[in-house]
Amino acid sequence: MLGTMKNVGQVGGACDGLEPVIKIIRDGVLKYICILIPIGLLLFGVFDLGKAVIASDEKEVKAAQSRLIKRVIYAVLVFLVPQIVSLIMNVVAIGVGDEDTTSWASCWNNAYIVNK
Secondary structure (H helix, E strand, O other), X not given: OHHHHHHHHHHOHHHOOOHHHHHHHHHHHHHHHHHHXXXXXXXXXXXXXXXXXXXXXXXXXXXXXXXXXXXXXXXXXXXXXXXXXXXXXXXXXXXXXXXXXXXXXXXXXXXXXXXX
């Protein structure tokens, strides 16, 4: 509990009052998006491919394979969204310096610590 209070004091500044919102986005919304959307894309791709195979139409099977490959690529990209966002935020915040605890990058990076 004491460590949590210490970290809350460090975040402060630019993200006063935004910690719960950032926590919901980072730990809630992004997690569900990164899990459910790729699973849905893969299931729809497999379903389309199975439907084409059952129809026994070679042209339809090739089109379904192409759609499945695109959906797998999209699923991987969606799965990597949090890592990409964190990387971009860290690259943009490089000029700020590590000692600045009021930057938006500090809010994003420390959001998982708040309210644990």
